[in-house]
Amino acid sequence: MSITVCVVCGDTAEKAYPVGSFDEFKCASCGYYSVNRQLIEEMEAANQVFDTERTQQYLMIHSRQGQVPAITRVETTKHRLIVENA
Numbered sequence: 001m002s003i004t005v006c007v008v009c010g011d012t013a014e015k016a017y018p019v020g021s022f023d024e025f026k027c028a029s030c031g032y033y034s035v036n037r038q039l040i041e042e043m044e045a046a047n048q049v050f051d052t053e054r055t056q057q058y059l060m061i062h063s064r065q066g067q068v069p070a071i072t073r074v075e076t077t078k079h080r081l082i083v084e085n086a
């Protein structure tokens with residue numbers, strides 16, 4: 001674990017070891033989740049961020065199945081999780 005910034009809410013989070021093409025984060029507000037690494041890089045390059053409220057809601061719903069929810073490009077499009085960084 002290393003300390004990082006939560007890509008969902010911007011608070012301090014813990015970053016676990018990368019799993020495949022995903023980075024796992026543990027955040028006090030957003031819970032335990034993983035994000036496709038390429039997606040994070042593409043969003044940074046395009047100056048985009050996650051919509052905190054929508055994404056937290058998405059993570060909450062998908063955590064119920066007892067597994068770490070994963071955020072992929074397909075999910076961000078389907079649930080409109082990405083906004084332009086103002």
Ligand SMILES: [Zn+2]
Nearest residue numbers: 006009027030
């Ligand atoms: Zn967070």
